[in-house]
Every structure is written in C-alpha cells, then in structure tokens.
Amino acid sequence: MTTGELREHAFDGIQEFDNRLPNWWLWTFYSACLFSIGYWIWFHTLGVGELPPEAYMTEQRAAAAVIEAEAAKNPVTEASLNKLASEPAVVAEGEKIFKTASLCAQCHGPDANGMVGGVNGVGPNLTDNRWIHGGSAMEIYRTISDGWPEKGMASWKGFGPMFVQRSTAYVLSLRGKNLPGKPPEEGATEYAGGK
Ligand code: HEC
Numbered sequence: 001m002t003t004g005e006l007r008e009h010a011f012d013g014i015q016e017f018d019n020r021l022p023n024w025w026l027w028t029f030y031s032a033c034l035f036s037i038g039y040w041i042w043f044h045t046l047g048v049g050e051l052p053p054e055a056y057m058t059e060q061r062a063a064a065a066v067i068e069a070e071a072a073k074n075p076v077t078e079a080s081l082n083k084l085a086s087e088p089a090v091v092a093e094g095e096k097i098f099k100t101a102s103l104c105a106q107c108h109g110p111d112a113n114g115m116v117g118g119v120n121g122v123g124p125n126l127t128d129n130r131w132i133h134g135g136s137a138m139e140i141y142r143t144i145s146d147g148w149p150e151k152g153m154a155s156w157k158g159f160g161p162m163f164v165q166r167s168t169a170y171v172l173s174l175r176g177k178n179l180p181g182k183p184p185e186e187g188a189t190e191y192a193g194g195k
Contacts, residue, residue, distance in 0.1 A: 057089065064089035071165060081137035084165055085172035094170025097163060104167065107152070112174050113181025120182045122152055127177040130184035135175060135191025141168045 005018040021029075043049040050058060064087045071080050084090045098104040098112065107123035109115040114125035124132060132151075133143045145164045147155030156164055175191065 057092075060087070060089035060092075063087065064093075068162060068165075072161065076138075076141060076161075076165065078137045081141055081165065081168055081172065084169040085137070087169070090166055090169045091173045094166035094168070094173075097167045098170050109181065111179055111181070112171070113179040115181045124185050124188070125179070125181040125183070126171055127174045127179040127181065128184055129176045129178065129191050130188035131191050132185050132188045134189075136193055137168065137172055140171050141165070144168055144171070 003018055003020070007016045007018045009015070043051055067083065067087055068090065071084060074080060098108075099110050101110075104112075104123075106116065107121050108126055109121050109123075112126040114121050114123060116122075129135065131139070133139055133148065141164065143153065144167055145155065145157050147153045149155060156167065
C-alpha cells in the first residue's frame with residue numbers, strides 16, 4: 001500500500017505520500033454507505049422503522065393509555081385531571097380535538113386565544129388566567145362536560161368521557177400561557193390556584 005511517492009503539493013514545507021487508503025478503512029466506509037441506504041429505505045421510504053420522535057410518542061401513548069384506563073375506572077377529581085394534563089400524549093389528543101375546525105376551534109380559535117380568522121371569536125380566550133366559570137381543573141371539566149348552553153358554550157358530554165377529559169387536559173395545559181388575543185370577558189375572575 002505504501003507507494004513511497006510524494007504528492008506534488010506542499011504546505012509550509014510539509015508533503016504527503018500518495019498512499020492508498022487502507023482496506024480496513026475503505027470497508028468501514030463502504031459498509032457505512034450501504035448501511036445508510038438500508039437505513040434510508042427502512043425509516044424514510046418504507047417507514048417501517050420508527051424514528052426517535054415517533055418511538056418517543058409511541059412510548060408516551062402507551063404510558064397515557066395506562067393512565068387513561070386508570071382514570072376511566074375512577075371518579076374524575078382535581079388530581080386525576082391534573083395528572084392527565086401532565087401526560088404529553090393525552091394533551092396531544094386534546095389538542096387534536098381542540099384544533100379540529102368543527103369542534104372547539106370554531107369559537108375559541110385554533111390557538112385558543114379567542115381569535116377566529118383574526119377577529120374576536122364567539123368563545124373567550126382560554127390562555128389567559130381569567131375565567132368566567134372558574135379555572136380549577138374540576139370547574140373547567142364541568143364547563144366542557146355540561147356546557148353553559150344559555151351562554152353559547154355547548155355540552156360535550158355526548159362525545160364520551162375520554163373526549164371531555166382529553167380536551168380538559170389540553171385546556172389545563174394552556175392555563176396562564178397568556179397569548180395575546182381576545183380581552184377577558186366582563187366578570188371573568190383571576191384564577192388564583194396557580195398553574
Ligand atoms: C359554538 C361555540 C363554542 C364551541 C364550539 C366551544 N365553545 Fe367553549 N365557550 C363558548 C362560549 C361562548 C363560552 C363562554 C360562555 C360564557 O360566557 O359563559 C365558552 C366557554 C368555554 C370555557 C370556559 C371559559 C371560562 O372563562 O370559564 C371553556 C374551558 C371552553 N369553552 C372550552 C371549550 C372546549 C374544550 C370546546 C371544544 C370541545 C369548546 N369550548 C367549544 C363557545 C364555544
């Protein structure tokens with residue numbers, strides 16, 4: 001492999017031999033190339049393998065399923081709702097519900113700040129810390145479950161307990177984010193219970 005030949009160029013008087021790359025090095029290089037093709041096909045073309053963010057979400061969902069199953073067996077409490085709100089996969093499900101145009105987003109806006117298409121929506125900003133019907137987990141749950149039909153907020157009980165609990169978890173995760181949006185409604189009071 002050593003040719004003993006010097007290459008023409010010199011840097012600061014330093015010259016290089018014109019040697020072949022060692023075979024062991026070339027093989028690690030070729031194998032890495034082959035591996036990358038396989039990797040690309042497996043993860044990106046066929047999508048058989050789960051990339052780390054997806055694998056993470058799968059784990060999160062499995063953990064959330066256990067917690068949701070537990071929640072479904074027990075009565076809904078302040079603590080059980082706060083626990084759901086601390087599960088990213090449950091909150092992600094709630095977010096999907098919320099952002100669906102025909103569900104919560106049509107009145108509260110996709111960002112939940114009360115803005116729909118750049119104008120004040122029908123529903124209030126849910127990201128501030130001011131609440132018409134109380135900002136505790138149980139109060140928000142009650143609002144979503146039973147609604148305040150006479151005030152324009154529908155009851156969502158009919159969509160099932162998980163629907164209500166997931167959307168409650170999402171609203172809890174928004175509490176106190178204070179996104180700029182629709183100003184608080186008349187009579188809304190500060191929720192003093194912290195986040
Ligand atoms: C048809 C319009 C409409 C839709 C759809 C709607 N809301 Fe509302 N929502 C309102 C209105 C209006 C109020 C304020 C009621 C009042 O003034 O008492 C409200 C109030 C609320 C409140 C209480 C806010 C507070 O300050 O106490 C929560 C929480 C809430 N909505 C969550 C949701 C969720 C979650 C969904 C979807 C599952 C949803 N809303 C869908 C109109 C809507």
